[in-house]
Amino acid sequence: MISDLAASVDNAGVLLQAFGFDKVRRNSRSALTALVLLGLEPGEPWNTATNPRLGVTVVMGLIAERWGKEYAPNTRETFRKQTLHQFVDAGFAEHNSDAPEGRTVNSPKNNYRIAPAALSVVRLYGTRGFQDALDAWVAEAPTQQAAYKATREMQMLPVTLPDGSVFRLSPGGQNPLIRDMIEEFCPRFVPGGQVLYLGDAKDHRYDIRQDDVFARLGLAFDEHGKNPDLVVHDERGGRLFLVEAVTSHGPIDFGRREHLKRLFATDKAGLVFVNCFPDRATMRKWLPDLAWETEAWVADAPDHLIRFT
Template identity: 30%
Template sequence: MKQYISPDNSKTFKEKAPKVQKLINAALYILDTFGIPLDSTPRRLERMALAFLASGAIKKLEDFKNVKDLNSNYALKTRDIIIYINKNFGEDISSGSYDDIRRKDLKLLTVAEVVLQSSPNSATNDSTRGYSINPTYAELIRKFGSKDWEQLVSEKLKHIEPLSKKLKREREIAKVDVTLPSGGKLTFSAGKHNDLQKAIIEDFLPRYGYGSEVLYVGDTSNKYLYLEKEKLEALNFFEISHEELPDVIAYSKKKNWLYLIEAVHSSGPISELRLLQLEKLTKDCNADIVYVTAFLDRPKFRKFMTDIAWETEVWIADNPDHMVHFNGDKFLGPYNS
């Protein structure tokens, strides 16, 4: 069976007992066979697998054959899922992060209807709504491990288009082509956030990047759309799989500056807290760090202006020839035209 997560690429996974590690990878194998896209970070995959296991009352490999489903009158609310995961899988998820269960951990599973809501017509924030395995998929899960199981799944689900295929088709419909400063090309999925990343690469870096080379770009549908891992490691950059990666990373050899750029559409400027996190993560980096928050327009900048950290930079895409410096006396002095 394929190993989707290993102790080498996930700290939380490494800390779990071997039998739990095996159970998580088995759950991901099942979800992969069901057509769930597994192109997230190791931690996101781990969280999705754990939420899936909780939704079916699965604590060990032997429980797959007795998985509970919606017809079993079994359904866990998001807070109960957290309790189940913490109790059975060595986690310490905060009870206050129950909304992440719905919005992140179960998102793909509910869209694909592998996991169903106990009261689908209730309000999004209905605290009584629970989650449980779809009986159609539970029937297949109970036969997991049998001979020709994948073929059995293929036959049973032949009239259901896999979510991974649906999402792939959607991504191919609307794309944003991006030209790197080096002349290479990237293709983003469509969306305001990715429009801003395109502007950062094509408009900001040629103006203020001092010949920068793009070393990392994350797309909303592909966290590792572009990655120069060896070049980042040569700069002693922090672990590439870390979830605190900014949206764009570029390096100017001329200045020995490493640009950490956040593209802000709905959240995520470089605040004082975010700056402290990034400074801690980059403390061993060989390059000098330039922190930049980018916005599409000034109204969006005004919305987040009070959150911007001192000693950082702001760039606004619809005024590309100007920057806002939150840098105190570094730029104090008369401006000569």
């Protein structure tokens, strides 16, 4: 079993190299990820590979269960950002192929699977037909990647920032509300404000972050902190707006406000805490939890701001 396991992992690394992946994307973590996404166990032949849809946590669990390698829970983002994203971008895997409209980044339904075209090639690994199939896949890969990128771009949500530039957010989740926060809330209540941070609710690769301005304010942005969805600097008014999109997750309650005060403690700008809701029905649901000294804004009544003082 030990020799089967080691041989399978080594062969998976060689397979990933053949598909054109770099050293990080063919290390043991990536090789094990590929093996689990292919539905394989130690010693099983490549022609029996399948492509189940699996979430990151399930992938890590199967690596431990089937392959005897345990990874700490806090490495989940490493799997996602340093292996799976690249598998998807190369056309080797697909993300949420069962939900083209997209899912929020923290949805338990997020999943990955080996792309059907890549699976057909993998099943020939070790046979005479493998190289020809791989060459055909590589020849088609730019087209596949371009099609994937075009589809993704078409689905992306365009957002006009306060400076007039256009930015794109992932589709779905809280991002439509975040777009309203930028396009409707900011011009009304933070005219001339600069977006210092915008957190994409689905995919943090699309975040905006202005580290130089944070530094001028005496702040070091903590990417691992529990940050608000949007941070806007009103330089003229000497204020820093910490803005939260509230749909399925909680608003700025007392504990959250205290956390944000510590996270963004600066003597160069006063802090303004804003809860944003898509409609009044959602606001009513969370009303008892809102902290004093916060604001409430509703996207379907954008001209009004409620202050809890």
